[in-house]
Amino acid sequence: MSELAAATLDARTCTQCAGAIDSYETRTVDQRPLCTRCADALAAALAAEKRLDGRLPMALAAGLTGAMLGAGIWAAVAVFARREVGVVALLVGWLAGAGVKRGAGKARGTFLQLGAAALSLVGLVTAKYFTFAHFFAEKVRIEQGISLGPFDPSILAAFPVAFHATFSIFDVLWALLAARAAWKGPAPSKVSLQRT
């Protein structure tokens, strides 16, 4: 086989499945040629990403589940370490994003990303609440010998005050990192089909 023939053959080989490309097929992805079957599959996948269909409630429910799981881990780590370990915020964000992605089925996009980011923040506040509730109840138990439930009115009343009083630049930083991690979860594919 001449070099030219080899190059021609190479140019008409699908970069995804290595199958032969029909002469009429002009679609490429990142300037790499695709066979009709792969191009159709990619076009269908990209179209499916844009269709939210009725997946939003399921996506948000799964994202909330992820965020709450992350919040539980954050609170458990904080109780164990006896201080907040900020980097766990990344896990809360990642779990929120992964939950939304899973619940969304094939759908991807800004709506879902915004939902994931918002849920990651809900997760962070929830984690902070349970961490606070644990140490508040512990203090009351030691000082007054009284056992408080996690939703005791005195804890609910004291939390916003404590939240405000202890809020720092690190909270902003961890919130941003969590939201960014969540945002990536249901992000749309970066590839696009072109015609040459």
Ligand SMILES: [Zn+2]
């Ligand atoms: Zn192919």
